[in-house]
Structures are given as C-alpha cells and as structure tokens.
Amino acid sequence: MINFEIPRDLLIGLEPYAHIARAIMRPQAHDYDEQEHERPYPFIHAIWPLERARHQHLQTAAAQETTTEEPDLDVLFSILLAELLSWGDAGQFLARPGGRLGGTAVAAAGTPTQKATFLERFADSEAPVWGAMAITEPDAGSDNSAMRTTAVLDPQTNEWILNGQKIFITSGALSLVESDGICIVWATVDPQAGRQGIKSFVVAAHTPGVSVSPGMNKLGIRASDTVIINFDNARVPYDHLLGDLEVQTENTTKGFAGAMKTFDASRPAVAASAVGIARAALEITRETLAEAGVELDYNKPRHLLTAVERDLLEMEAQYKAAWLLTLKATAAIMHGHSNRLDASMCKVKAGTAVVFITQKAVELLGPFGYTRAALVEKLMRDAKINDLYEGTRQINLLIVARALLGYSRRELK
Numbered sequence: 001m002i003n004f005e006i007p008r009d010l011l012i013g014l015e016p017y018a019h020i021a022r023a024i025m026r027p028q029a030h031d032y033d034e035q036e037h038e039r040p041y042p043f044i045h046a047i048w049p050l051e052r053a054r055h056q057h058l059q060t061a062a063a064q065e066t067t068t069e070e071p072d073l074d075v076l077f078s079i080l081l082a083e084l085l086s087w088g089d090a091g092q093f094l095a096r097p098g099g100r101l102g103g104t105a106v107a108a109a110g111t112p113t114q115k116a117t118f119l120e121r122f123a124d125s126e127a128p129v130w131g132a133m134a135i136t137e138p139d140a141g142s143d144n145s146a147m148r149t150t151a152v153l154d155p156q157t158n159e160w161i162l163n164g165q166k167i168f169i170t171s172g173a174l175s176l177v178e179s180d181g182i183c184i185v186w187a188t189v190d191p192q193a194g195r196q197g198i199k200s201f202v203v204a205a206h207t208p209g210v211s212v213s214p215g216m217n218k219l220g221i222r223a224s225d226t227v228i229i230n231f232d233n234a235r236v237p238y239d240h241l242l243g244d245l246e247v248q249t250e251n252t253t254k255g256f257a258g259a260m261k262t263f264d265a266s267r268p269a270v271a272a273s274a275v276g277i278a279r280a281a282l283e284i285t286r287e288t289l290a291e292a293g294v295e296l297d298y299n300k301p302r303h304l305l306t307a308v309e310r311d312l313l314e315m316e317a318q319y320k321a322a323w324l325l326t327l328k329a330t331a332a333i334m335h336g337h338s339n340r341l342d343a344s345m346c347k348v349k350a351g352t353a354v355v356f357i358t359q360k361a362v363e364l365l366g367p368f369g370y371t372r373a374a375l376v377e378k379l380m381r382d383a384k385i386n387d388l389y390e391g392t393r394q395i396n397l398l399i400v401a402r403a404l405l406g407y408s409r410r411e412l413k
C-alpha cells in the first residue's frame with residue numbers, strides 16, 4: 001500500500017523551519033536578491049542551531065550503526081526541508097550552513113572513520129560551518145571524466161598535492177574561507193586512466209595553496225555564494241582521500257562510483273527545491289487571480305474552462321507530478337534501494353516543471369508579474385538553476401533513457 005501521510009513527528013520537527021521560512025526568508029528574499037554577495041546572516045544565525053542539532057542526531061545515529069528494517073525518516077525530513085526552505089527563498093536556502101553537498105559526498109563515499117572525523121565539525125561548532133563539493137572545471141562539466149585537476153602523492157610527506165581549477169562552486173567561499181568548513185574536491189591521480197583515476201579529497205578551510213575568487217554574478221539564487229577555486233600546490237593529508245584502501249591504492253572506478261552516489265541523494269534534494277519554488281509561484285498566482293475573481297472550479301468540464309483556468313490547472317498538474325516523482329525517488333533511498341533512475345527522472349521533471357510554472361506565473365500576472373514588486377519574476381530567475389546543476393536536463397534525460405532502453409554509456413551519449 002502507498003501511504004503519502006507525513007509522520008506527525010516530522011511535521012512537528014518542520015515547524016521551527018516553517019517559521020524561519022515565513023518570518024525570515026520570505027520577507028528578506030527581495031533584499032538579498034538585490035544585494036547580491038551579501039550573506040543572509042539573519043537566516044544563517046536563525047537556522048544554525050537547528051542544523052547543528054540535526055547533525056548531532058545524524059552523527060549519533062551513524063555511531064550506533066543499528067541496522068533496521070524501518071525506513072530512514074531522516075532522508076524524508078531533509079527532502080521536506082529542501083521543499084519548505086526553497087518555498088521561503090531558494091537563494092538563502094542554498095546559503096544554509098551545514099554539510100550540504102560536501103557532507104553528502106562524505107556520507108556517500110567515506111569510510112566510517114572518515115564520516116566521524118569530517119562530519120564532526122557540523123555537529124560541534126558554535127559558529128556556523130559550511131560544506132561544499134567541487135567537480136566542475138572550465139573544460140569538464142557534464143563530462144566530468146575530462147577533469148584535469150590533479151592529485152599527486154608526495155612520498156616524502158605522505159600528502160596529496162592538488163593543482164587545478166574548479167568553477168561555479170556553491171558555498172566555496174563560505175566553506176573554505178569564511179568558516180572552518182570543508183570542500184570535497186574531485187581530482188585525478190592519473191590523467192591517462194579516465195574515470196579510474198578520479199578520486200575525491202577532503203580539503204579543509206584555510207589550506208595554504210587554495211584561493212577563492214570573488215563571488216560570481218548570477219541570474220538567480222543570488223543570495224547563494226558561487227565561486228571559482230584555484231589549487232596551487234595545495235597539500236592535503238593522505239587519509240583525506242575518501243574511500244577504503246582499494247580506492248586509495250588502486251586505479252579502480254570505485255572512487256568515481258562512490259562520488260557518483262552523491263548524486264543519487266542530491267538530485268531528489270534539487271528536485272524538492274524546485275518543487276518548493278513552484279509551490280510559491282502557484283500560491284501567489286492563485287491568490288492574485290482569486291483577488292481578480294478568477295477561481296478554479298475543479299468540477300467544471302475542461303472544455304468550459306477559460307484559457308487562464310486551463311493554464312492554472314496545467315501548472316497544478318505539473319507541480320503534483322514533479323512532487324510525486326520526487327517522493328518516489330526519496331522513498332527508494334529511505335528503504336535502502338537503488339534510486340539512480342528515479343533520482344534523474346524527478347530532477348528532469350521538477351526542473352522542467354518549475355521553469356514552466358514560474359514563467360506561467362509571470363505571464364498570468366501580466367505586467368505586474370514582470371515587475372520587481374512581484375516575487376514571481378524572482379522565482380522565475382531562481383527556477384532555472386534546477387535545470388542546470390547536479391547534471392543538466394539533457395544529461396539526466398540521457399541517464400533516464402539509458403536505464404529505460406538498456407543502453408550503456410558508450411552506446412548512448
């Protein structure tokens with residue numbers, strides 16, 4: 001039986017976050033959008049104690065290592081949270097302190113000792129701490145096997161020496177310069193070996209040889225920190241290479257696969273964020289149209305609906321489909337099943353849906369929707385990123401097509 005009811009404990013746990021989304025994020029959404037590169041500290045300071053407590057809970061659960069048949073409700077909670085906070089404001093949501101993509105990467109590819117060591121700071125620090133993950137390079141985005149950042153072992157000191165450049169890194173400055181955070185950096189130990197040479201390394205904040213550019217100017221999610229990171233003979237301890245002895249000592253695709261596992265968890269979170277933005281746009285559209293006397297009558301036959309009512313209905317249908325696919329991908333993780341197909345599918349659907357819904361919102365609200373006074377133009381700008389990062393729409397469609405049609409990466413590219 002499929003049960004869509006959200007457990008009461010989770011709903012109670014979401015309440016303080018809902019307050020932050022309503023009372024802090026939404027009222028400040030415009031200001032932090034206008035003043036790009038300013039950090040949304042009221043939001044950061046309000047949410048950090050909650051996030052730290054959540055990390056403490058996750059660390060304790062990981063340390064106990066109890067295996068249970070019960071679904072992992074922490075996974076569902078984090079998805080509900082991504083939706084809720086993105087409804088508040090997607091830009092500030094992305095500036096949220098905590099392990100974020102970096103923490104997800106450590107959880108996906110690290111050994112139990114590495115998880116305990118590297119994630120501890122997110123549970124213990126009084127001051128907010130950020131995690132980040134750096135894969136993209138000037139010549140390696142969708143095809144990340146083309147990456148050129150190198151990690152060479154110095155046998156004298158047993159350290160990895162990193163050289164190269166990463167671009168478009170979310171929370172790169174917050175994690176490496178403005179807090180005692182970590183950034184998980186993908187690099188190759190053997191450029192001739194393709195995917196087999198790629199491993200992920202934990203780079204701690206303030207590491208000599210790591211420099212961060214000023215923030216990049218963007219179309220949307222402007223409260224989010226996006227930077228270029230340069231590695232110039234940056235030295236990283238040997239055991240900062242994520243994974244077991246096999247990953248550390250051999251040319252194997254296990255390191256790359258471990259890092260890829262990060263996406264199985266992060267793509268549903270991106271989809272949830274898209275759904276949160278879509279919900280905000282839908283609500284504003286419905287309210288504004290209701291004030292103008294337009295309200296959907298769900299009992300009316302479709303051919304009797306006006307064009308505006310049909311648009312609204314289509315927006316709702318797209319929104320629901322995206323959310324249901326996101327929950328399906330989430331349910332698979334909660335039950336410990338593989339979700340690669342569902343993760344890409346929900347990301348494609350939610351990315352497409354949020355772009356459609358927010359554009360329609362601007363359209364239906366007329367010239368007012370196009371002004372900065374209305375939030376929907378910002379939602380439209382914030383929406384598009386969900387179609388781009390964590391694998392573009394085209395790349396996720398390729399993953400879906402390969403899985404459904406039974407083609408290999410080589411056969412369908």
Ligand SMILES: Cc1cc2nc3c(=O)[nH]c(=O)nc-3n(C[C@H](O)[C@H](O)[C@H](O)COP(=O)(O)OP(=O)(O)OC[C@H]3O[C@@H](n4cnc5c(N)ncnc54)[C@H](O)[C@@H]3O)c2cc1C
Nearest residue numbers: 133134135136140141142168169170389390391392394413
């Ligand atoms: C705001 C922002 C934040 C980001 N945050 C991070 C981050 O934290 N960490 C990180 O590592 N990266 C991050 N990225 C990078 C992002 O993940 C990449 O931009 C994305 O993966 C695409 O890579 P690319 O830019 O090199 O585009 P390309 O790979 O050059 O693609 C360009 C276009 O070609 C299409 N394309 C490419 N290959 C194919 C194919 N085989 N078939 C069909 N179409 C194809 C793509 O879909 C796209 O439309 C961020 C990007 C942005 C804009």
